Amino acid sequence: MxxxxxxxxxxxxxxxLIPALKQKYGSSNVVAAGHKKKPESGLQxxxxxxxxxxxxxxxxxxxxKEYEIGTIYHLASLLSAKAEADPQLxxxxxxxxxxxxxxxxxxxxxxxxxxxxxGAFGPTSPRDNTPQTTIQRPTTMYGVAKVTGELLCDYYFxxxxxxxxxxxxxxxxxxxxxxxxGTTDYAVEIFYAALQEKKYTCFLNQETRLDMMYIxxxxxxxxxxxxxxxxxxxxxNAFNVTSxxxxxxxxxxxxxxxxxEFSITYEVDPVRQAIADSWPNRMDDSAARQQWxxxxxxxxxxxxxxxxxxxxVKLQEV
Numbered sequence: 001m002x003x004x005x006x007x008x009x010x011x012x013x014x015x016x017l018i019p020a021l022k023q024k025y026g027s028s029n030v031v032a033a034g035h036k037k038k039p040e041s042g043l044q045x046x047x048x049x050x051x052x053x054x055x056x057x058x059x060x061x062x063x064x065k066e067y068e069i070g071t072i073y074h075l076a077s078l079l080s081a082k083a084e085a086d087p088q089l090x091x092x093x094x095x096x097x098x099x100x101x102x103x104x105x106x107x108x109x110x111x112x113x114x115x116x117x118x119g120a121f122g123p124t125s126p127r128d129n130t131p132q133t134t135i136q137r138p139t140t141m142y143g144v145a146k147v148t149g150e151l152l153c154d155y156y157f158x159x160x161x162x163x164x165x166x167x168x169x170x171x172x173x174x175x176x177x178x179x180x181x182g183t184t185d186y187a188v189e190i191f192y193a194a195l196q197e198k199k200y201t202c203f204l205n206q207e208t209r210l211d212m213m214y215i216x217x218x219x220x221x222x223x224x225x226x227x228x229x230x231x232x233x234x235x236x237n238a239f240n241v242t243s244x245x246x247x248x249x250x251x252x253x254x255x256x257x258x259x260x261e262f263s264i265t266y267e268v269d270p271v272r273q274a275i276a277d278s279w280p281n282r283m284d285d286s287a288a289r290q291q292w293x294x295x296x297x298x299x300x301x302x303x304x305x306x307x308x309x310x311x312x313v314k315l316q317e318v
Contacts, residue, residue, distance in 0.1 A: 002070025010034035054097030082181030087141035094145035170211030203269035243296030
């Protein structure tokens with residue numbers, strides 16, 4: 001088989017996706033690429049790692065050609081809060097980087113997975129059961145870049161026949177890595193704080209409800225979409241996917257069931273709160289369920305239990 005390239009390999013999704021791909025397809029068939037020169041332990045084990053700036057098309061081309069890449073999981077991007085702090089860099093990485101990948105994929109006949117986000121919606125999108133196809137007028141650079149990415153992927157499929165596929169991820173909860181620069185980061189930070197300090201100060205309002213997904217479901221969604229028969233896909237890019245929706249208060253109460261002494265307070269960050277307020281409460285992912293059989297395995301209860309167990313072990317090893 002041709003090899004698989006994962007850009008953004010050192011990010012929250014990449015660090016979990018790469019081991020899953022290695023287990024499924026073999027370590028010699030997966031190439032990890034990230035902006036860090038020295039990746040965390042594990043990314044180089046039994047496999048390949050390349051330092052890559054996706055804004056450099058020649059560098060992208062060299063890796064794809066050298067390793068005979070057939071499928072690209074293009075994850076490299078700036079997250080929502082970081083993107084808002086430096087919108088010019090966000091456009092350069094998130095849009096120009098994707099364009100470079102698509103151009104090389106067009107010439108090398110590669111399949112491309114590119115994740116969009118709940119951030120692709122805006123304050124005028126329906127807040128509840130947000131449809132697969134609806135108005136998208138995001139008010140953040142992150143969201144603007146994500147909508148642009150969705151359209152670019154559609155364009156490269158329609159005009160050049162590039163097999164592009166993608167999902168709109170909600171907030172991702174993971175014990176694999178600590179997220180940096182995301183609006184939903186509280187849903188990971190809260191677990192570290194609960195185990196280490198038994199208290200947490202949340203940067204979002206206590207009743208802010210957002211879509212979330214546990215990392216094993218997110219990884220499975222990406223792989224399953226890339227494996228499904230092409231003729232089954234109608235929407236192809238930017239499938240809504242989700243598994244749970246909750247507020248900081250609801251998540252804190254679920255954690256308290258396992259750690260009764262845990263407490264939460266709130267100091268709202270106006271920048272991230274404004275971003276969260278522009279996003280849906282819950283997406284309608286019926287198109288993904290119907291077209292390629294998407295089905296989440298974790299709800300809030302099972303996610304909280306597994307996060308606390310896995311993170312407890314991780315923190316003891318540090």
